[in-house]
Amino acid sequence: MIKKLGAILLVITLFSCSSSKPPMISEPMYDVLFGSEYGGASFQFYEIVSDEKEFNILLTDDMIKPYVKKEDIETCNFILVNMGEKKSGGYTLEVQKVEELADKVIVTLKEIEPKGVATMAVTKPCYVIKIKSKKPIEIR
Structure with a gap:
């Protein structure tokens, strides 16, 4: 009886110490x-925008500077997107995908026309996108 109880406790202990981890919650890129x-x-x-000199220009822009910190340039790159002159409002930009590869980050953007x-x-x-990587960026 004591041996059986010891075996059961051993099995419970092994299962409670299993190496399974909760799923990781990944932060967007x-x-x-x-x-x-x-x-x-x-x-x-x-x-x-990937170097400090260009980044410092962002920090002087009144529209953009509330959204960036001086230390961001050490870990991130930025994309300034100007969609050009449009004849109406309602145009937006969608970041469809950001994929980090071994040597670069591929960013897929899509212009969305107004509906209705x-x-x-x-x-x-215009848009400013912060990419959380210092790898070179390719835009698609």
């Missing part, structure tokens, strides 16, 4: 820090 229908450039372009009635005014949408 990016944050959209800023998006606005106004304030962008008249033409469509994006710029990758939109503001009938010229807009210049």
Whole structure:
């Protein structure tokens, strides 16, 4: 009886000390820090900000500086996206996928056109995206 009880306690102890871990909750590779229908450039372009000199320019922009910290440049890159001049409001940008590879980060972006009635005014949408990696960025 004592041997049986000892065996049962041993089995319970082994199962309670198993090496299974709870699932990891992964943090997204990016944050959209800023998006606005106004304030962008008249033409469509994006710029990758990865060095301190360019980053310091972001820190002086009144629209962007509330969303970035000086130490971010040590661990992150940033993408400035200007969607160009649009004839109405309602245009947005969607980050479809951010994939980190061994040598780079691939960012897939998609322009979303307005659905239904939109503001009938010229807009210049722009976005700032923080990529949580210092690897080179490829935009698709």
